[in-house]
Amino acid sequence: DIQMTQSPSTLSASVGDRVTITCRASQSISSWLAWYQQKPGKAPKVLIYKASSLESGVPSRFSGSGSGTEFTLTISSLQPDDFATYYCQQYNSYWTFGQGTKVEIK
């Protein structure tokens, strides 16, 4: 099974900050990676697919990069609506999620 490890687990930031979350795969997954945002009590929402493609309707301040085993999600200027938990997901071999990164207000 492919394991996904996110870092950090929690991130404290302020509005306007540039935020970067890292996701590492236990083996190469090419670019078969998605990023999701989840707010408390709500379903996840896809932000990025195929490592760097922005889902339709998602603000351009979100971007993704990486391939192989190391990936990043970057929020260029954190907005109040962005405080949430973020998950990476590999879909190279079945489907596995990272453990999540909570972005909280500093």
Added chain:
Amino acid sequence: EVQLVESGGGLVQPGGSLRLSCAASGFSFSTYWMHWVRQAPGKGLAWVSRINSDGSSTHYADSVRGRFTISRDNAKNTLYLQVNSVRAEDTAVYYCAREVRGTYYFDCWGQGTLVTVSS
């Protein structure tokens, strides 16, 4: 509007059974692969099962294989998850999710239904 609405969750005793449903609307349900994903209280997301568009192919996570069964009724635009021999660790919110055709990630999720396993 694309919509997925889960139902069927509730309190079940260890060893018991439950059938979860996911009603789809606003899109051509019969042409999409569908998934179940669960989230234990305060924990992360965990993929559970996948079914292809006509129901002829299914896959399961190791943790549920042999106990859970995914199925669908395309005439009713409904996805199901039969949950048998439940354990305390099956307690979670269960989400159905739509897989984007040809890409394998999930672009639409339901609001979830809570399954609580307790005596």
